[in-house]
Amino acid sequence: VNNVEDRVYAAMAAAADLAADEIRTAPPLRLPSESRARSRRQGPPRRWIRWAAPLTAAGVVAALAVALVIIKDLPNGGVVPAGPSTSAAGPGGIPRYYVTIDAGTGQRGAPNTLLVGDSLTGKTIATIPSPAHSPFQGVTAAADDRTFVVYDVTESATSAGTGSWFKLHLAPGTANPADLTPLPIKPVPTPDNKLVPQYGVFSMALSGSAQELAVGEVPSAAGGVDVKVFSLATGQLLHDWSTNDPSIAVSFDWLISLSRPPALSWIDGDQALALTTMSNEASDNKLETVRTLNVNAPNGDLRTASRAIWTTPTADQSGALTCGILKLSRMSPMVSADGKTVSCATVSQPGGTPPGGNKSPLDWAVTFSTYDLAAGTTAARQGTIAYQVTRQEPGPAGSSGGGGLVWVSPSGGTLIGAWGIGAGTSASDVPLYVGVISKGKFTPLRLPAGFTWSDLAYMAW
């Protein structure tokens, strides 16, 4: 041990003593299930908040209870009838084919599977296993209902990896219904510790024409946001904007999940991008903002090349789980391709937490709303309710509510949404409804048996 090490040891020991004097206890741990009751100094926990089970973490009792369920609005009883197999579109005019990722074990580097489904018949038409140590981690769709881009990360248990893109072309009814080919886009580095990622791809969007791929990326551990546009044909970087402005930020949570939130989408005939970000202010008053970015704008500063078209607080005082909690949940608002509407899902407890806490019936509401952007920047809570389901659930075993958007039609008039309300404090306890929302009605879709919230997280239509 040399003199320098001695001095470092001594300084560290002195700092440790001071810290020990200063900090003798820790504040109470605030787990997500305590979200409504606890202090909101730092905001609610990020990922589980939509399942706002008003229970203390240690108080969750997995006891069976007789459900006193008051159903104010149920989804239509039957599923959308299957039409003739020659139909080009899916039920209700949605794209017929979708791609999702079976997450497998979720273990780092473990393989998973692409699953191609037919929303008209409810059948799986193709499955494609990922290469060993290269799980699929994201998927995005073009407007032709045939072309998708898949993001794949090669990784090991301990070292950094690289992310690559593949084109998935569907040819239903043929001997080769799904063909996966590498894209010539230069691979990107991915973090070496997925549990605490610091940089990487947070979102991606394939243009409606399937000619260009937009990629949202945190470029380094120092933060910032980059938006890049690549040519699918050549892999060439066509456009590149970046910013370190703290008002245009993304959450590390977006990098943790294997799924990518739909923070990017193409609008205005592929002439612009909609980008959802949040402010990075160290307070509860984070703002979530949808910006438009003209792809013909000069490369360079993302802030000056884009403009905000919709802003909402990330959470309201009542604790309702609004579309404005992107940081917390990836329950992203989705902008229609015509650029005229933004839609989102909100999970709330209209009656608040009753005095009896988890022993009392709880009201839950999942609301799908659409906001008109025609007049420019629009505050939250002025949208039109596209569909709302409310239920009352008993509390002895806890209850949960969740919801999210999966797809929005080019005009914003039709949505694919998912919701679940039920007894229990995790998603696996609660029935999942995925369906088409149009003209105030929710029509469940045919999905493969065993389809879960996890599958939904990776879905592209």
Add this chain to the structure above:
Amino acid sequence: VDILDTNAAPRSDPRPRADEGVTALYAAHAVGLIRLAFVMLADRGAAEDVVQDAFLGLYRNWDRLHDPASALPYLRSSVLNGCRAALRTQARRDRKHRATAALDDWRPLESAEAAVLLAEEHQEVLAAVRRLPDRQRETLMLRFYLGLSPDETARVMGISTGTVKSALSRAITALGRTLKEEK
């Protein structure tokens, strides 16, 4: 859309549920981790927030934590990363508010109390430590503050033991040079 835990696989092992496991870990390690973050951030509130975030991250990823023994290294790693992000935020705020580019992005124990309680000798060393690159600084903290072995440090930082040793060596060399120059 991402509903709940996207990667949870059915489990058959009898380990604790997330809330139970994380609560127990918090009881055992929160104070120590807050002290670590406090030494790095010089801000008790920020330190508590960083540690809270680390435990929430663990809670969210509980089903992906296949080896319970890796929970503490994960928490330490998460705290280090949280501190790094907080320090950058502090640095940006300080640059903005004080209009000075000379501030370092690490400010351990710069409070008035610390200035009184920490001997000048120690402050000088810590000031030199804070000017080290991220990896060297964090390696030093794990080895000298927490007393972790090179293997444990490597596990927390997600790098090889050899890299830890070389980072530590470079850090000591750089510190020796800095402290000598300041004499």
